[in-house]
Amino acid sequence: MKNTYGHSVSVTLFGESHGEYIGAVIDGLAPGVEINHDYIAHKLTLRRPAGKISTPRQEQDAYKIVSGVVNGRTTGTPVTILIPNENVKSGDYTAMQTVARPSHADYTADCKYHGYQDSRGGGHFSGRITAALVAAGAICQYTLEQKGIVIGTHVKRCGGVADRDFADLRADIEALNELTFAVLDDTAAEAMQAAIVAAAEEGDSVGGVLETAVIGLPAGVGEPWFDTMESLLSHMMFSIPAVKGIEFGSGFALADMRGSEDNDPFLLEDGVVATATNHSGGINGGITNGMPVIFRTAVKPTPTIFKPQQTVDFAGMSETVLQPMGRHDPAIVHRARVVQDAATALVLCDALALRYGTDWLK
Amino acid sequence: MKNTYGHSVSVTLFGESHGEYIGAVIDGLAPGVEINHDYIAHKLTLRRPAGKISTPRQEQDAYKIVSGVVNGRTTGTPVTILIPNENVKSGDYTAMQTVARPSHADYTADCKYHGYQDSRGGGHFSGRITAALVAAGAICQYTLEQKGIVIGTHVKRCGGVADRDFADLRADIEALNELTFAVLDDTAAEAMQAAIVAAAEEGDSVGGVLETAVIGLPAGVGEPWFDTMESLLSHMMFSIPAVKGIEFGSGFALADMRGSEDNDPFLLEDGVVATATNHSGGINGGITNGMPVIFRTAVKPTPTIFKPQQTVDFAGMSETVLQPMGRHDPAIVHRARVVQDAATALVLCDALALRYGTDWLK
């Protein structure tokens, strides 16, 4: 399967940056799930660029749901979301971009699609497509919240600045879900934004780290081999453009730990099995253990920068120098966090429906 | 799907640590693929424990192939590999282990399987099962080599010691594939082994980082969404017990880079598009770009240690202290590298067969 993820609850993504619509089809959602349009619109707003730290391209993201919803609730059949691309010029496509932007997908798209790819604005590879993923994921995320499963993501690191660690997870998540720039520590937030602006002023860009927490997941979800909970989440997260790494719990820091440091002692908390620490990120042997699921992704700097760069023209097979022009983000990590929440929600809805049946999320 | 990975070339894993057989079914391999038993046996030997840095449990791994191979070549139908568990006592299973070993899957297995899981020696969660994965992957890896696609993994970090970076990739990979302890720098190798022995003497364990390189992959393999090459590889790698993180190319280091540092300039090398640097790890937009695919995994310390640990008995729901006894590894990172090679080969065979058809690997 290609642009479809999931077995019981699945999402199919379509569209190009400069096409008529981008969108998503979500299938397998339980019937009777409430569609909260304020919630979806809020998530789309959080994803949209804003201010000096983002691209000036403005989209209303005036999504509409054209199937699968009646009287504000899912019917149980495919839910189709359309988001028009308003801020583009229509008209025939006349000149393909054949000068490969470094660390973009221009060249690899050509290797795969042999010159037929839509290269306008990144085409199907554009971060723009994540608006559809956010809308689809928002439906799932809201549904999970009704079952007490709550997801939140902060920018853990950006431009050399670190946010504080998660503390009171529930309170932190609630705070994050209201923030446009999702950083728990205000001083860190300001420093990160300053770093982004500084990079932008030099025609450059910065990357960062996103940290996601999920609370309220039941223990016993995931498979020992191949469909471990880490496998499912990582499979999805590496679909988010610019994500180049993921780690669960203490992740790469485990490499320098000893077992006696890493192991999470089990204990009883109000009669429920819990762990004293959570180096495992809520997952043992691929299966949730009832503790918060915690993971971090590495988001690379936006590859489009306004500096001359060495590259090739793959049509003529000649070397050349590229100096990009246009509308781009000096950082996307703060926008990608909404995508990461949405993507997480999609994975969890599928895993929970497989585990507990198609009506469980009703 | 659960214990099966892959769409065109797939692998199904089965077995338990103390069962009669562990094994794997590989389906969809091109017909006519040569089975090189020396190659498979060599990989199994590299995975097997040896010396003071490993568990004293010794298995011959006397695998046999009971279907899908005639006259030393694949028929094109399912190849079934059986590996007997010789070094176990047979007989009925009488007492389930209900005291959860911290950071093991004992408790989560119980949440999922409600007391019916085979808990002897870790059951289906045991690292023992990776012997079957290695045998299956070795067939794929050998096949890829015939097409010029070569995979190698070294222990990049262990016990606080770092190996040198990859230099001449082809030569490094060839060297690694002969080494029992896959470290490029001899001094680092000795220091790592000393660190493992030191941990073992304290009843403790260490983790590490594995770095894998793949050379010779064609450009244009992978999908823009959901089945990105990173998604496919990470999905598989998180099935390897103890892997808790993965990063491609410069990975988490990208978080602190600027775009101008991260971007890989394209150039022409002997008329072929290449990049001057490889921060992208050979993948742009989810699709291979023809450069080496590079990724690193974080391997946590073996959770079984010989120190008293706080935990719960999940049958009686009471807190208790556990001091494990038995046969265990103070480190598995050096053994896991063979598993990582094998797992990589399985992912690539599937992706290549989907891209170029079922006969491509013949």
Add this chain to the structure above:
Amino acid sequence: MKNTYGHSVSVTLFGESHGEYIGAVIDGLAPGVEINHDYIAHKLTLRRPAGKISTPRQEQDAYKIVSGVVNGRTTGTPVTILIPNENVKSGDYTAMQTVARPSHADYTADCKYHGYQDSRGGGHFSGRITAALVAAGAICQYTLEQKGIVIGTHVKRCGGVADRDFADLRADIEALNELTFAVLDDTAAEAMQAAIVAAAEEGDSVGGVLETAVIGLPAGVGEPWFDTMESLLSHMMFSIPAVKGIEFGSGFALADMRGSEDNDPFLLEDGVVATATNHSGGINGGITNGMPVIFRTAVKPTPTIFKPQQTVDFAGMSETVLQPMGRHDPAIVHRARVVQDAATALVLCDALALRYGTDWLK
């Protein structure tokens, strides 16, 4: 997976009879495939109701393609087709139909969707959805034709009248693909239409048998177990509303044959292996043998009839009598044949892409 079919080339269907749009996403089509709008429109016209033998509901089927096509050719990324439902009243949905129409999906939809299903006009179960399947399949069918693979279907039986058998397959298929009422024998065509009109005048409906032939398929496509060519085709055909049976080659007639009658002798025809007869319908052991693939489906009479029928109101759990009113077809078999062609094309594109790679259909 639910409303998605296929692994390499896949189709996702969405929409309801009275929703804003119905549509389909086709993913995995080779890049560079030509979109022939005349061809698609022609197929949609053939599916649309016409004259006294069909429902008076008229739809323009003014489809548009909103992603995945640039300059008239596929890009290789998802192709999304939207078809507006023009001939419906918009507005909130206020009263669900809880009186189950016999042999319709009203009651089973309620069992599955618990009252949240869209019951207007059959909702997602409506034959209307097949317009999207036809549009998607038409793209595939046209593509296959460029590779010499040609599909055609005739109404083999309807209202007690039988069409003649296929004779010169290529000529017959070419003729059928121009006919609105796809019957090879003109006298039979007239008799069938008379039978439909006669049933309609009594407020009743008739069923029929569709026979499909595919010529030009390469030998060696399909799998021995589970994904036999018969499995793949039947899986898809039973998605076409009203199909209740399928048979390949001589099908049920084989039950009364002896092996000596049934067996298809192999021979050489212009140096190519062929068979003297084709009782096998072009498939041996689940795999194409290079002969025409032939299958027939049983299409039940339209369940909506204008006669009083015994049924239940599943909301109040009471027995009642239903006399349907509205716009319905006295027969759908002649319209379903276009759907059967389209559905066949989708299955074949997927099977061929899995077998020969994603570029094969280019």
Add this chain to the structure above:
Amino acid sequence: MKNTYGHSVSVTLFGESHGEYIGAVIDGLAPGVEINHDYIAHKLTLRRPAGKISTPRQEQDAYKIVSGVVNGRTTGTPVTILIPNENVKSGDYTAMQTVARPSHADYTADCKYHGYQDSRGGGHFSGRITAALVAAGAICQYTLEQKGIVIGTHVKRCGGVADRDFADLRADIEALNELTFAVLDDTAAEAMQAAIVAAAEEGDSVGGVLETAVIGLPAGVGEPWFDTMESLLSHMMFSIPAVKGIEFGSGFALADMRGSEDNDPFLLEDGVVATATNHSGGINGGITNGMPVIFRTAVKPTPTIFKPQQTVDFAGMSETVLQPMGRHDPAIVHRARVVQDAATALVLCDALALRYGTDWLK
């Protein structure tokens, strides 16, 4: 996917007629499912050839389960069944059969596997493989029975003789499940066996029709598109060698009915929705309606007959005459009925686990 069927509960088949083992891996079965060895052995006995109406090849089918079962119950992890091929000569394979047996898979296997296929005794295409399918399905079938879901199949037609229709379904199924030759009417049973013997004496073979009934299925299982209950069942049934047709409820007879005859009136029976007739075979709109699921398959005559037949040698590409020798069945329809039960059970376990969760069958 190839030799694997199912998403939540899946089965993978492997082995060849003359290999060391045939077998199956069943994954995703609920933990705690009882393994009833008498039940499995009984099903294998029913499948095994016996008497003059079958091949003289005798196999003990001394299956063993080598993973996934502890203390007589499933653990929830993959269950692997091995069945040794005892009645074959081991040793290298020296001469491939290149003379294609008409209506066998010899030639198509060669088209797919390019000469590498195991052609001894039909290899992976052999009906022998169904022993593994029966063993796997028997576990599922027994489990379903514990939930009140009962499956039974009779030979509805064979050698020109028809069995009586199902009457009291539960009693009929119970009777059938004890019969070696599963025919409800004794006189018909004798006449069928006489017809088989008569064909055998002429070196010929006969086909037949199998009719399966499932009672006790909940209403609301199946999908409107692509994974209709008919799609799932037909996908599986066309994997059974020799099946060339399938019909649900009144099937092909519907082609000549009017809607007023075909429609199944709904009524209330002890407060439960039922239908007065069952032309729909228990499925409306792809979804179970709570009535018995009824389907029939067409089983072609055994293609191996002891008469000279025109064919080709595909190695030398020359025409030739083949007169088969060896051990073969003059009919397989009476043996295939056990396979059809088993195959049905596998499909239902998967569909129910997807619908109600992985623990539902516990």
